[in-house]
Amino acid sequence: MLEPFFLRALIASLGLALVAAPLGCFVVWQRMAYFGETVAQAGLIGVALGLALQMDVTWGVLIVALAVAALLLWFSRQKLVALDSILGLLHHAALAAGVIATSMIKGAPVDLTGFLFGDVFAVTRQDVAIILVGGAIVLAIVAWLWQPLLRLAVHEDLAAAEGVDRELVRTAFIVLLAVAIAVAMKIVGILLVMAFLVVPAVAARPLSRTPERMVALTALIAAGSVLSGLWLSATFDSPGGPSIVLIMSVLAAVSLSWASLSRANRPRG
Amino acid sequence: MSQREGPAAPALVPCGHGSGHACAHRQGDASPRPVDSVALISARGICVSRHGRDLLIDVDIDIHAREIVTLIGPNGAGKTTLVRVLLGLERPDRGVVHRRRDLKIGYVPQRFDSDIAIPMTVEGFLRLGGSYSDAHIDQILKYVDAASARHQQLGELSGGETQRVLLARALLRQPNLLVLDEPVQGVDYSGEADLYNLIARLRDEAGYGVLLVSHDLHIVMARSDRVICLNHHVCCSGMPEAVAQHPSYGRLFGAEAARAFALYRHHHDHSHDLAGMPKAVTAAGDEAAGEGERPRPARGDE
Numbered sequence: 203m204l205e206p207f208f209l210r211a212l213i214a215s216l217g218l219a220l221v222a223a224p225l226g227c228f229v230v231w232q233r234m235a236y237f238g239e240t241v242a243q244a245g246l247i248g249v250a251l252g253l254a255l256q257m258d259v260t261w262g263v264l265i266v267a268l269a270v271a272a273l274l275l276w277f278s279r280q281k282l283v284a285l286d287s288i289l290g291l292l293h294h295a296a297l298a299a300g301v302i303a304t305s306m307i308k309g310a311p312v313d314l315t316g317f318l319f320g321d322v323f324a325v326t327r328q329d330v331a332i333i334l335v336g337g338a339i340v341l342a343i344v345a346w347l348w349q350p351l352l353r354l355a356v357h358e359d360l361a362a363a364e365g366v367d368r369e370l371v372r373t374a375f376i377v378l379l380a381v382a383i384a385v386a387m388k389i390v391g392i393l394l395v396m397a398f399l400v401v402p403a404v405a406a407r408p409l410s411r412t413p414e415r416m417v418a419l420t421a422l423i424a425a426g427s428v429l430s431g432l433w434l435s436a437t438f439d440s441p442g443g444p445s446i447v448l449i450m451s452v453l454a455a456v457s458l459s460w461a462s463l464s465r466a467n468r469p470r471g
Numbered sequence: 472m473s474q475r476e477g478p479a480a481p482a483l484v485p486c487g488h489g490s491g492h493a494c495a496h497r498q499g500d501a502s503p504r505p506v507d508s509v510a511l512i513s514a515r516g517i518c519v520s521r522h523g524r525d526l527l528i529d530v531d532i533d534i535h536a537r538e539i540v541t542l543i544g545p546n547g548a549g550k551t552t553l554v555r556v557l558l559g560l561e562r563p564d565r566g567v568v569h570r571r572r573d574l575k576i577g578y579v580p581q582r583f584d585s586d587i588a589i590p591m592t593v594e595g596f597l598r599l600g601g602s603y604s605d606a607h608i609d610q611i612l613k614y615v616d617a618a619s620a621r622h623q624q625l626g627e628l629s630g631g632e633t634q635r636v637l638l639a640r641a642l643l644r645q646p647n648l649l650v651l652d653e654p655v656q657g658v659d660y661s662g663e664a665d666l667y668n669l670i671a672r673l674r675d676e677a678g679y680g681v682l683l684v685s686h687d688l689h690i691v692m693a694r695s696d697r698v699i700c701l702n703h704h705v706c707c708s709g710m711p712e713a714v715a716q717h718p719s720y721g722r723l724f725g726a727e728a729a730r731a732f733a734l735y736r737h738h739h740d741h742s743h744d745l746a747g748m749p750k751a752v753t754a755a756g757d758e759a760a761g762e763g764e765r766p767r768p769a770r771g772d773e
Contacts, residue, residue: 231589281522353599356589356625360637363558363578364600364644410590411624 211322211389211442212432214330218386218398219424221337224344224417225382226399226424228375230407231355236286237274238396240293242383244270245392246300249317253307259317260332263392264384270296271376300392320391322432322442329388336385340378347374352413390443397447402427405454408461423453506569507533511648511680512557517566519552526552527563528704536647539674539681539694541711544701545723550684551581553701554652557682574648577641581652581684583633587626593636594621600640607643615639615669634666642673648680649673667694 204212229238245263252262274292278285304312316324325333344351350371353361362368383395390398402424403416410416431446507513510533519527526549534540544550555561557568558578597608612618617635620628628636634654641649654666671694673679683695699708706719714720 233588349599352589356587356591356596356599357580357583359555359558359560360578360580360640362560363576363580363650407588407590411592412595413589413591416590 207323208432208436210325210327210330212428214325214333215322215389215428215432215442215446216425217330217333217337218389219402219428220421221333221340221382222386222399223402223421223424224341224348225379226401226403227406227413227417227420228351228355229379229396229400230403231413234379235396235400236289236293237271238379238383238399240274240289240296241267241271241380242387242392242395243293244296244300245383245387245395246297246314246317247303248300248384249312249387249392250300250303250307253304253312260384260387263387264380267380267383268377271380275376316391317387318391318393319441320387320389320394320443322389322435322446325388333385333389336381340381343374343378347371351375390447394443394447397450398424398443401447401450401454405450405457408457424450427453504531506567508569508571510535510569511571511574513569514557515567515569517553517556517563517568519549519556519561519563525703527556530566530701530705532557532699532705534648534680534682536680537674537678538696539670539683541683541685541695541698542701543685543698543714544706548702550701551652554650554682554684558650575644575646577644577646577649577679579634579637579641579649579651579654583625583637589625591625592622593617593625593628596625596636597640597643600643603643611639611642614642616665638666638669646679648682650682652684654683670694 229235244266248263248266249259250262251266252259255262270292274285274289277288301314304314304317350361350366353364353366354368354371358368382399383392386395386398402420405423406416406419409419427446427449431449432442434440434449435442435445504515506515513533515531517527517530517532518525530549530553532540532542532553542550542553552561556563556566558576559568559570593612594608597603597611608621609618612621615635615638617632617639620632620636623632625633625636638651638654649670651670670681670683674681695711697708698711698714700706700714700717700720700723702719702723706723707714707717709717
């Protein structure tokens with residue numbers, strides 16, 4: 203059963219699950235899911251860029267993701283329109299622009315499905331190497347920034363008043379998020395990449411009493427979902443990335459239902 | 472509780488300029504008045520405007536060690552903005568903030584999101600502020616009367632417990648300046664009195680400077696050495712009693728509030744060794760005149 207392509211898919215998605223766990227938790231803690239979603243969907247423009255310049259699309263996605271993140275941060279400096287509304291506008295605009303951009307690439311028509319939903323069984327040895335090396339670097343930086351990141355996530359003003367450099371730490375986090383999105387794109391696609399990050403963290407939240415435990419549980423839930431999702435995919439010939447995300451979502455739904463039930467039974471609201 | 476070692480507060484310093492003296496009119500030299508380098512924190516000529524509205528106009532403020540300074544003013548008067556400027560969270564459009572080299576701030580923020588998305592125990596939250604020993608955390612939690620909350624989730628705390636835990640985090644840092652923004656929101660009346668007793672104790676025992684922010688005079692005044700009444704600019708500042716009698720205080724809060732305060736003071740005279748109202752005013756005025764450390768002369772009522 204473990205043919206080389208399946209083994210590559212397994213290693214790549216398990217590696218990604220580990221890297222995504224702390225990032226997904228911080229996205230949930232800082233309520234940045236929609237922000238990430240917009241950055242990820244702008245990745246399709248990056249795909250077009252990569253194809254047009256004939257380089258690995260991962261680089262194109264990374265460049266565009268960083269540019270869009272910077273644009274969003276700049277937009278958030280004005281306080282007249284909530285960032286929420288701007289994101290609602292921009293993530294559709296980004297997707298539309300991406301579809302148009304890829305359609306204008308010369309040569310053979312581009313199959314969008316692979317980019318939108320990922321093609322986990324098509325990952326190459328080079329992709330696996332990028333995920334493992336890139337992932338290790340991302341994890342190392344997250345571990346190094348863990349304390350300041352957590353302090354900012356708990357109470358930004360308090361952390362800043364105590365001396366945490368919020369601009370630096372926040373910028374570092376957004377760069378890490380953009381890297382994760384670019385790397386994950388080949389496996390789960392730009393439409394599902396944020397789900398891959400956020401859904402396991404959501405599932406882990408009700409079962410956690412400390413941030414460290416939540417990250418560990420998130421990684422565990424993501425890894426379990428990868429294994430069962432790929433098994434599902436191999437057995438029923440369903441698409442790999444969507445199968446993984448579907449399993450994650452079921453787990454999150456179960457966890458949230460349990461949390462709602464036990465909260466309803468508690469005397470205090 | 473006679474804390475008079477620090478520079479004496481003038482009985483009353485009325486606003487140095489007329490109203491309508493907006494920031495835009497003061498272009499050129501940033502501040503003609505020198506900062507007070509003895510103070511823990513000293514700001515001069517602070518101006519902040521947002522969206523074309525002046526939030527802070529030419530504000531001066533000093534906080535010394537062993538001094539409880541209360542910043543009062545109606546909602547939207549710019550109190551929180553001033554605190555954010557002093558903390559370095561916001562840059563003023565004009566003006567200077569001088570922080571003493573050894574300044575270490577313990578900040579107790581106004582609000583804390585109670586449906587916090589992060590799973591975290593009180594102990595984990597306290598440990599975020601630095602590396603502290605088990606015994607130290609234990610001691611501080613007992614000191615603020617929150618020992619039982621140690622293993623509770625942050626999101627499950629009541630308003631009063633949250634305030635005490637935030638205070639514990641600030642105290643663990645062993646600061647020399649404690650900044651509390653509206654510390655009694657969501658705290659019941661007796662909890663409020665406890666909190667102010669605790670703050671006064673910290674000033675007396677550890678020599679902290681304290682900056683309190685409050686939207687009215689109320690109980691907080693009894694514990695303050697100096698009150699600064701802010702409504703975008705400094706309306707008046709000085710001893711609590713003098714501020715309460717100042718016409719601009721009456722304009723801001725209504726004569727009712729001034730009378731209520733006077734009653735409150737009178738009622739509590741017996742339990743503190745603070746002098747009665749008229750005496751306090753003259754006594755402080757004498758002291759201010761005697762020490763002469765202030766850049767600005769103490770002046771009585773207009």
